[in-house]
Amino acid sequence: MTSWESYxxxxxxxxxxxxxxxxxTIANYAFDVEKLVTHLENTKxxxxxxxxxxxxxxxxxxxxxxxxxARSQTRIISGLKSFFKFLIFEGYRETTPLELIEIPKVGRKLPDTLSTEEIDTLIGAIDLSKNEGERNRAMLETLYSCGLRVSELVTLKLSDLFFEEGFIKVTGKGNKQRFVPIGTATQNYIVLYKDSVRNHQAIKKGFEDTxxxxxxxxxxxxxMVFxxxxxxxxxxxxQKTISPHTFRHSFATHLLExxxxxxxxxxxxGHESITTTEVYMHLDRKHLSKVLNAYHPRNH
Structure with a gap:
């Protein structure tokens, strides 16, 4: 199976x-192909x-x-499809053996979200008498108002803030950068944290721009954010199981609604594919009815 290893x-x-x-991500893709190789070896x-x-x-x-x-099957088949597309792209094959193989239908798990009232209550519970209180409020406001991943939040730099233009520069998956709008209120919370806390603490070497x-x-x-x-x-x-990602889900859901x-x-x-974003289209029936009544010509 050495030929598999080189490819x-x-x-x-x-x-x-x-x-x-x-x-x-690369390791996960390769692991899907290695599963196939192991199966071929086991079945001689x-x-x-x-x-x-x-x-x-x-x-x-x-x-x-x-x-x-079924969900794991779908992921493995998708990984294999990617591998054989690569072989075609490089001219090693003309067709993919997965052309007619169907991916199992999997019901997508809808992400948990918070209402605006729950977010306000959560942020309102932060103890602002402590130094970390101002930081935590600024962080959660940024998570929610910009829809960041937690990894994007903790790597955000001072040099990524373009407040005069109303944007922040975010480094996402695969080191891909994007500019995300940031509201005035969130800007103010960040400035307050910087002026009252960050500018008065000793900063370790290498974190001057963090x-x-x-x-x-x-x-x-x-x-720590979790x-x-x-x-x-x-x-x-x-009474909900939440994480930093819940703020990102809520950001997308509230915008869509x-x-x-x-x-x-x-x-x-920062989604590469629109199909990833479509998972947020889990609006309630009442909201969809309002949209239909407001915009469909037969309802006018």
Missing amino acids: IKEYKSYLKLERGLSEN QEVSPLKIDEQALQGFIYAISGVVN LFLNRRGSGLTRA TIIKDLAVKINL NGADLRAIQMML
Whole structure:
């Protein structure tokens, strides 16, 4: 199976250099192909990635269907499709053996969201008498008003703030950068945190440009932000399981419910595909009825 190893190695280089994917994502893609290789070895099928056919792939998918759920099957098949598209792109194959293989239908899990009242109550529970209170309020306001991932929040820099233009520069997955609008109120919370807390603390070397700092003057971890939010949820007795990502879900949902364009939301969230953004279209029936009544010509 050494031929597989060389093609997988080339594939990983392609994902890194051409697609700009993170090491973790690349490892996941490669792991999907390695599962297929392991199956071929176990079933003593000596076939190269250039000669493998639909029948062999069907056998693999049948084998994994007995040990993984439909969602995992979907992810593995998607990973394999990506690999064979790469082989076609590089001229190694003319067709993909997965052309006629269907991906199992999986019901998408709708993300949890918070109402604006719940977000206000959560942020309102922050103890502003402590130094970290101003920081935590600025962080949560930024999470919600800009729809950031927690990794994007903790790596946000002072040099990423373009308040005069009303934007922040965000570095997302695969080091892809985007500019996201930031409201005046959130800008004010960040300025207040900087002026009253950050500018008065000792900052460790290497974190001079990091916006949100811990008490020791270095960057916050994603786990610390998660803990801050969990503690606030307990404090207000919130009966929902939430995380930093809940603020991102709420950002997208509230924009959509108030009439924002899905394409604009996609750009602000930094989603590569519009289908990723469409998961937020879980509006209630009442809201959809209002939209239909307001905009469909037969209802005028």
